[in-house]
Amino acid sequence: MTPGMASPQAPGQGTGGAPAPEAVQRPKQRPAQDEGCRELPVLTEKGQREVFCGLTGIIWLHRKMQDAFFLIVGSRTCAHLMQSAAGVMIFAEPRFGTAIIEEKDLAGMADANDELDRVVHRLLERRPDIRTLFLVGSCPSEVIKLDLAKAAERLDGSHAPGVRVLAYSGSGIETTFTEGEDQCLRSMVPNMPPASGTERSLLVVGTVADVVEDQMARVFQELGIGPIHFFPPRRSRELPAVGPGTRVLMAQPWVNETVAALEARGAVRLPAPYPLGVEGTMDWLVAAAAEWGVSRARVLEVTKGPRDRGRRALEPYRRVLQGKRIFFFPDSQLELPLARFLHRELGMELSEVGMPFLHRGHMAEEMEQLPPGTVVREGQDVDQQLDRCREAHPDLVVCGLGLANPLEAEGLTTKWAIELVFSPIHGFEQAGDLAELFARPLLRKERLEV
Amino acid sequence: MELTLWTYEGPPHVGAMRVATAMKGVHYVLHAPQGDTYADLLFTMIERRDHRPPVTYTTFQARDLGGDTAGMVKTSVREAYERFRPEALLVGASCTAELIQDDPGGLAATLNLPIPVVALELPAYQRKENWGASETFYQLVRALAGPYAPAPGTDRPPREPGTPPSCNLLGPTALGFRHRDDVTEIRRLLEAVGVEVKVVAPLDATPADLARLGEADFNVVLYPEIAAAAAGWLKRTFKQPMVDIVPMGVGATRDFLRQVAEVAGLDPERGESVLQSRLPWYSRSVDSTYLTGKRVFIFGDATHAVAAARVAREEMGFEVVGIGAYNREFARNVRACAKEMGLEALITDDYLEVERAIVESAPEMVLGTQMERHIAKRLGLFCAVISAPVHVQDFPARYSPLMGPEGANVLFDTWVHPLMMGLEEHLLGMFQDDFEFGNGATPSHLRAEEPSAVKVGAPSRPSEQSVAPAAGSGNGTSGVGESLSLAWTAEAEQELGRIPFFVRKKARRNTEKYAEEKGIREIGVETLYEAKVHFGGR
Numbered sequence: 001m002t003p004g005m006a007s008p009q010a011p012g013q014g015t016g017g018a019p020a021p022e023a024v025q026r027p028k029q030r031p032a033q034d035e036g037c038r039e040l041p042v043l044t045e046k047g048q049r050e051v052f053c054g055l056t057g058i059i060w061l062h063r064k065m066q067d068a069f070f071l072i073v074g075s076r077t078c079a080h081l082m083q084s085a086a087g088v089m090i091f092a093e094p095r096f097g098t099a100i101i102e103e104k105d106l107a108g109m110a111d112a113n114d115e116l117d118r119v120v121h122r123l124l125e126r127r128p129d130i131r132t133l134f135l136v137g138s139c140p141s142e143v144i145k146l147d148l149a150k151a152a153e154r155l156d157g158s159h160a161p162g163v164r165v166l167a168y169s170g171s172g173i174e175t176t177f178t179e180g181e182d183q184c185l186r187s188m189v190p191n192m193p194p195a196s197g198t199e200r201s202l203l204v205v206g207t208v209a210d211v212v213e214d215q216m217a218r219v220f221q222e223l224g225i226g227p228i229h230f231f232p233p234r235r236s237r238e239l240p241a242v243g244p245g246t247r248v249l250m251a252q253p254w255v256n257e258t259v260a261a262l263e264a265r266g267a268v269r270l271p272a273p274y275p276l277g278v279e280g281t282m283d284w285l286v287a288a289a290a291e292w293g294v295s296r297a298r299v300l301e302v303t304k305g306p307r308d309r310g311r312r313a314l315e316p317y318r319r320v321l322q323g324k325r326i327f328f329f330p331d332s333q334l335e336l337p338l339a340r341f342l343h344r345e346l347g348m349e350l351s352e353v354g355m356p357f358l359h360r361g362h363m364a365e366e367m368e369q370l371p372p373g374t375v376v377r378e379g380q381d382v383d384q385q386l387d388r389c390r391e392a393h394p395d396l397v398v399c400g401l402g403l404a405n406p407l408e409a410e411g412l413t414t415k416w417a418i419e420l421v422f423s424p425i426h427g428f429e430q431a432g433d434l435a436e437l438f439a440r441p442l443l444r445k446e447r448l449e450v
Numbered sequence: 451m452e453l454t455l456w457t458y459e460g461p462p463h464v465g466a467m468r469v470a471t472a473m474k475g476v477h478y479v480l481h482a483p484q485g486d487t488y489a490d491l492l493f494t495m496i497e498r499r500d501h502r503p504p505v506t507y508t509t510f511q512a513r514d515l516g517g518d519t520a521g522m523v524k525t526s527v528r529e530a531y532e533r534f535r536p537e538a539l540l541v542g543a544s545c546t547a548e549l550i551q552d553d554p555g556g557l558a559a560t561l562n563l564p565i566p567v568v569a570l571e572l573p574a575y576q577r578k579e580n581w582g583a584s585e586t587f588y589q590l591v592r593a594l595a596g597p598y599a600p601a602p603g604t605d606r607p608p609r610e611p612g613t614p615p616s617c618n619l620l621g622p623t624a625l626g627f628r629h630r631d632d633v634t635e636i637r638r639l640l641e642a643v644g645v646e647v648k649v650v651a652p653l654d655a656t657p658a659d660l661a662r663l664g665e666a667d668f669n670v671v672l673y674p675e676i677a678a679a680a681a682g683w684l685k686r687t688f689k690q691p692m693v694d695i696v697p698m699g700v701g702a703t704r705d706f707l708r709q710v711a712e713v714a715g716l717d718p719e720r721g722e723s724v725l726q727s728r729l730p731w732y733s734r735s736v737d738s739t740y741l742t743g744k745r746v747f748i749f750g751d752a753t754h755a756v757a758a759a760r761v762a763r764e765e766m767g768f769e770v771v772g773i774g775a776y777n778r779e780f781a782r783n784v785r786a787c788a789k790e791m792g793l794e795a796l797i798t799d800d801y802l803e804v805e806r807a808i809v810e811s812a813p814e815m816v817l818g819t820q821m822e823r824h825i826a827k828r829l830g831l832f833c834a835v836i837s838a839p840v841h842v843q844d845f846p847a848r849y850s851p852l853m854g855p856e857g858a859n860v861l862f863d864t865w866v867h868p869l870m871m872g873l874e875e876h877l878l879g880m881f882q883d884d885f886e887f888g889n890g891a892t893p894s895h896l897r898a899e900e901p902s903a904v905k906v907g908a909p910s911r912p913s914e915q916s917v918a919p920a921a922g923s924g925n926g927t928s929g930v931g932e933s934l935s936l937a938w939t940a941e942a943e944q945e946l947g948r949i950p951f952f953v954r955k956k957a958r959r960n961t962e963k964y965a966e967e968k969g970i971r972e973i974g975v976e977t978l979y980e981a982k983v984h985f986g987g988r
Contacts, residue, residue, distance in 0.1 A: 048526070049509045053485025073451075075545035075574060080460040081488045093802075097455040103575045105451055106549075115451040123453060139483045139546035142512070172485025173512040173546070383533060402490030402502065409500030 040367055040376055042358060047381025050402055051330060051356050052085060053172030054180025055136060059086045060422065061184055061232065062095045064207045067131040068236040070096040071123065072170070073116060073148060074138030085418075095130070097123070101140055112146055113154075120155050124163055131162070132236035134184060137169035164191065164237065176356040178254035178332045178421065181207060185232055185258040188239060189265065195243030202228040202288055203240060203267065205259060206252025209424035210234070215306075216251075216275075216427060219285060222302045225292045231258075242267055247291050249284065251275060251426060253366075254333045256359045273365040275426045276334075276434065277341035278310040283365070306428035313432025314345055320439040322347035324395035330354040330380050331400055331417035336366045338398075338420065343371060346435055350374050351394040354385065396438060413441045456821065458776040458799045458839055462572035462582025463544045464489050469586040469676075470540055471503040471624035472652040476590075477536035479527045481519075481547035481554045484509040496842050497625050506530040508547070520552045527558045531565070538594065538657035539563065540586065542570035566657065568593045578799075580675040580751070580777050583623055587652055588679040594660040599687045606689035609667055615714035616646040616666045617693070620681055621673030622653035627754070627838040629653060631851035632672060636697060639854045640670070642724040643707060645714055652676075664688040668713045672696065672853070674753055675780060697853045698757035699765055699861065700727050727855035729862045733765055740873065741866065747772040747813035749796070749804055749822050750837025752780030754852075756787045758817050758836045761861055763791070772796065772811035774804065776819075801825070812959065814952055815869065820844075832868035832952070869952075876950035936962050938973045945975050960985045 055078055058070040072078045079098035099119045105112040116135075124130060133155070135148045152167035159165060168187040170180040185205065195201065202225055204216065213230050220228050229240035244266035248259055251274070259269055272287035273280050282303065289299045300307075326348050328335040335355045342348040350371070358378045360367075370376070377385075382403075389397060390410065397407055397414045404414040415438055425434040463480060470478040471493050480486070487507050493499045506529070508522045527541060541558040555569020568589050572582045600606075609615065619636060622629035630653070637647050648666040649659045663669075668691045669681045681692045691713040697706035707721030732738060746768045748758050752775040762768040774796030775784045781797040788795035796807050805825045808816060815832040816822045820841040826833035835844065836852070851857040938946070949957050957978070964981035965973050 047509075048487075048507055049484045050487045050490070051484060052488060053483070055485070056488075071453075076454075076457060076459075076461040076578065077463075077486060077545050077574070079454045079457045080464065081485065083456055084460075084492055085488050094455055097453055099451040100454050101451060101575060103573070106575060112451070119451050119453045139485070140549060143515070143546055143549045171512075172483040173510065173515065176484065383529075400491070401495050402487060403494070405494040405498060405500055406502045 040370060040372070040374055042360075043375065043377045045377055045379040045381045045384065047379075047384060049176070049330075049356070049380045050382040050400055051380070052177040052400070053081070053139070054170035054175025054177065054183060055081060055138065055172075056085050056177055057170065057180030057184065058082065058096045058136065060207055061181060064232055064234065065132070065236040066095070066234070067129065068095065068134060069123065069127060069130045069132070070134045070136055071120065072096070072098040072136045072138055073141045073146060074098055074101065074136075075140045076100055078138045078140075093127075095127075101144075106144060112144075113151060116146075116151055117155065117158075120159075120165075124159060128162075131164065133159075133163055133165045134187070135165065135167040136180075136184075137167065137171050137174075139171045139173050142169060142171045142173055166191075178252070178334075181252070182255050182257050185255055186261050188232070188236075189242070189258060189261040192239045192242045192265070194265075195241035195245055198243070198245040200245045200247060200292070201240070202226065203231055203242065203246050203248050203262070204228065204251050205231045205248055205262070206250055206255045207232060208251050208426050212424050212426045212430065215429055219303060219306075220288065223285070223289055223292070223294050223299060225288055225294065244268075247288065249288050250362065252334075253337060253359070253362060256362055259362070271365055273340065273369065274334075274337040276337045276431075277345045278307055278314065278428055278431050279345055280337060280341055281310070281426070281428050281431070282307065303428065310428035310431040314435050317432070317435035317439040318346050320442055321435065323349065324442065325349045325351045325392070326396045326398065326438070327351040327389050327392060327394035328353045328355075329382075329385060329389075329397070329399040329403060329417070330356040330377075331398070332421050333357075333359075334420055335398070336363055336370070336376065339374070340366050340369045341434070342438060344369060345431075346438075348396075348438075351392045352377060352385075352388065354378075354380065356380070396442060398438075413445050415441050454800075456801050458801070458819065458821065459579035460489070460492075461545055461574050462577045462579060462585070463542060463570075463574065464492070465579040465582025465584070466540060466542060466570055466572060466586040467493070467503055467505055468579075468583050468623040468625050469590065469652045470505060471499070472622065472626075473655050473657075475537035475656040475658075476540060477504045477506065477530050477534045477538075478540040478542070479506045479523070479530050479554070479558065480508070480542060480544055481523050481526075481552060482507045482509065482544035483546045484511055486544050486546075493624055496840055497845055498842070499624070503624075504534065504536070506534075510547075515550065519547075519550060520557055523552055523554045523557045524561060527554075527561055527563070531561075531563055536565065536657075538566045538568065538590070540568050540570055540590070542572055543574075545574035548574050566593050578777070581779060583676045584679045587620075587623075587676055588683060590652075590657075591660055591663060591680040592683060594657050595663045595684070596687075598661060598664050600664075600689075614644055614646050615668075615716065616648045617668045617670050617710075617714070618648055618663055618666045619650040619670050619672055621671055621675075621677035622650065623673075623676055624653070625838075625840055626653075626673065626676075627840055627844055628850060628852045628857075629673070630845075631849055632853040632857065634849070635851040635854035635856050636670070636672065639697075639703075639707070639724060640710065643710065643716060643720050645710060645716070664690070666690065668693060670710070675751055675777060696753055696757050698754070698857060699761035700725070700729050700855070700858045701764055702757060702760060703727075703854055703858065725855055727858040729765055729858040732862050733767065738767075738866070741869065742767045744768045744815055744869065745771045745811070745813040746815045746817055747808050747811050747822075748836070749774045749776075749808075749816070749818040751775060751777050752784045754837035756783050758861075759787055759791065761858075762817065762865075765858070766862070766865060768815075771813050772807055774798065774807065805829075812956060814956070815865075817865065830955075832872055834865045834868060872950070872952045876952070936965055936971065936973060939975070941975050942973050942978050945978055957982070 062070055105115055135152050137148050148167035152165045156165040166187045168183040242265045246267035248262055248267050248269045253274055270287045272284045275281040275284040285299050286296050335353050339350050339353045343350055352375045354377045397412050398417050407414050424430050470476050490503050493503045506526050508526045510519050541554045543554055558567050622633050633650055640647055669684055670693045671677045671681045684690050685692050693709045695706040695709050697703040708718050711718040746762050748755050755775045759770050759773055762770050770791050773788050776799040784795040801821050816826040817834055817836045819837050823833045823835055850860050961978050961981040964984050965977055970977055
């Protein structure tokens with residue numbers, strides 16, 4: 001075992017026991033408050049964070065809701081981020097853009113609001129197909145305290161009923177990468193109609209690929225679970241009703257505040273792990289089934305075909321990944337469910353699982369399934385983490401695009417984290433594809449002889 | 451506020467990063483919120499750099515704003531110095547940090563680091579990437595070479611007898627369009643005429659290299675957008691003359707060598723012997739006849755656009771039908787160049803405006819940036835990329851400069867290639883009645899992007915309309931929009947289908963324009979040929 005692996009074994013971290021040797025060496029890392037996360041020590045770290053801001057979520061949100069436009073109110077940096085992170089040139093006029101704040105907008109807030117109104121009018125005139133306009137707050141708009149919620153209210157008034165105008169923040173000072181989607185969805189919750197009565201319905205929350213949605217819907221239907229709605233919807237104005245009968249199943253781990261807003265409207269969250277891998281998907285379905293009084297045996301029966309296919313699809317990749325050590329840099333919050341999948345279903349060893357931050361309540365079912373001694377680290381000091389990664393020398397590093405090539409050049413093998421939020425990876429049918437994403441860099445390395 | 455769907459340039463601190471990343475021994479501490487670290491991937495992914503850019507971000511969050519963001523700057527500067535041990539440090543703010551006014555430069559100065567610390571003021575709400583790179587390079591040069599400046603008013607001592615003339619190559623940065631190979635090419639060229647290259651900067655230069663910039667006899671400004679300001683200061687301070695002709699194309703390379711000879715005191719004829727490019731003969735060979743008068747639209751950064759215009763006209767025999775640039779700072783050069791060609795320059799960073807201008811000027815080929823490549827693809831036009839903003843394709847594995855003799859070869863190949871492919875498609879089209887080349891067949895190189903793009907000899911309403919989605923909004927397709935009332939006879943359509951597809955649109959447009967002028971409602975084969983004569987030779 002490498003020195004980098006030793007510290008997680010230190011007992012009692014965060015529970016009043018002896019501090020881990022690592023914590024002694026690096027005073028900046030303090031043991032986390034261990035709020036009911038079983039015995040897993042969660043280390044927190046503060047320093048330079050090499051993560052995207054919440055604006056990046058627009059890249060998949062605008063694909064999901066094709067009648068919505070996302071207008072970032074920000075700087076040239078925001079615009080540049082969007083085109084660089086998305087790696088896109090424009091084939092058609094995109095459904096996202098930036099109202100770039102200029103020097104004169106900083107001078108007076110009244111002018112900034114007038115300017116925003118002007119930009120929005122022009123945009124909507126040009127794009128009559130848009131049904132929902134999201135004003136997306138950025139770091140600069142937050143810092144100058146441009147009140148986009150108020151602006152949205154004003155603009156909603158002048159463009160109703162054709163266009164609904166909502167506001168949320170995707171700023172880096174308030175959101176990390178996938179939290180942008182959480183903020184976006186949360187902004188839509190108040191417009192969901194109230195459910196009449198207490199009839200039970202299922203609401204699956206968090207963007208997943210359409211193909212995955214369709215698969216999920218078919219299984220739920222066969223199990224007699226319904227009515228079922230997905231949130232966000234494919235058409236931004238077709239919002240499902242919400243009320244005390246609503247049962248929420250999280251498809252993505254990052255929709256925390258959205259779920260809280262739904263709970264405030266009476267919805268009840270069904271605790272479950274996330275539908276990644278064969279096991280994760282099974283447990284996720286069972287959580288809903290139990291609520292509808294459908295037995296586990298019935299779920300097993302209904303899903304036999306896809307489950308068997310999923311297992312068969314994993315087999316070849318298990319041979320590649322078994323016993324290999326993996327190190328996660330914080331990125332999307334999918335790290336914990338992915339670590340669980342890779343460990344339990346593919347036999348990988350977990351070197352370090354970094355997360356931008358950890359919602360302990362919504363991760364409890366995942367934490368339970370991680371092997372004892374797993375290092376879960378919340379937050380980031382990228383230079384320190386790179387040191388640890390080099391020291392641990394894992395077989396595979398999951399990291400952002402800024403780190404991948406430099407680490408490859410140092411002889412490490414990497415997997416781009418961002419691909420995990422853009423590819424269909426949920427459900428039985430995608431389990432093999434998900435495993436393949438991790439196996440490919442290792443297989444490629446084996447293949448190359450240059 | 452300005453609505454932006456896509457932008458040609460990043461913010462000015464990205465320009466500063468391009469300078470810092472190009473150099474060795476420099477570190478940049480950037481006061482910036484979390485998320486601004488995205489800029490690292492420009493270098494590691496697009497340019498495939500094997501190192502992280504030497505940038506430390508403070509990555510403050512909302513909860514830090516009420517607290518000690520100034521303290522975060524100091525901690526970041528101190529830790530960056532300790533960890534990376536740079537020879538010089540750049541300190542600055544991104545757009546958000548500019549608003550909270552922590553004065554990172556001043557804070558860094560209080561740490562009394564034993565290295566030069568250069569504070570950057572890059573106004574993010576007024577300026578852009580190229581300006582940021584220029585300002586950063588200028589400030590670095592001033593800070594590092596400044597201490598070696600001669601007293602004002604002192605004349606530059608003459609070169610020691612027996613020593614060869616020497617120069618610095620200024621301007622190449624990280625993420626530059628073919629900068630890597632341009633430097634190799636121009637260095638080789640200069641050495642061939644007997645000029646020693648002392649320092650190349652910022653690319654691969656150290657702070658110590660910048661300190662000795664004043665030693666060379668003159669400066670060569672390869673990329674004025676980045677190095678003109680620094681070279682101007684060096685000229686004033688060290689009395690170093692400046693070579694500012696950008697050696698893109700055979701003619702410009704010849705002029706460049708003459709200018710070098712002049713400032714270096716060399717025999718100007720010496721340049722001729724090293725100026726060996728295949729372009730002149732390839733362009734004169736009869737095979738190239740079909741290039742004559744090809745209508746090209748040019749857009750890019752000012753320097754590359756102006757250089758491309760000269761090559762297009764003088765060395766390829768094209769007709770330039772439109773020219774523009776996205777960087778306002780150098781608009782004057784483009785305007786002058788446009789005027790010379792009887793055109794009006796398009797200075798904008800709105801790609802939709804560029805698209806409109808392209809539609810209006812009806813070129814057969816576009817020389818532009820990656821964005822114009824996409825526009826051209828949509829419009830079914832040929833395109834070659836001549837300028838930043840860069841794409842991973844702009845960092846080819848092979849040697850591929852744009853400057854010097856080899857650069858001219860590269861220009862010839864990359865501009866002719868798409869046209870050659872078009873000619874091939876036409877030859878295939880000549881066999882359109884053979885079953886393998888069915889009428890509905892789309893040219894293979896366009897198939898992926900635009901399945902309905904050019905249907906050879908389509909019998910009904912022709913599909914080339916569909917490749918110009920901007921035409922409606924741009925309203926500039928000189929008559930295509932209004933001509934819907936004009937009817938084409940089946941024979942005329944068929945005849946039109948026999949015209950090479952890359953000029954077919956022009957033929958259709960001209961014929962309809964002619965028909966309108968003459969009040970002809972139904973276009974027959976006769977009308978087509980009447981129009982051909984009418985517009986012939988124009």
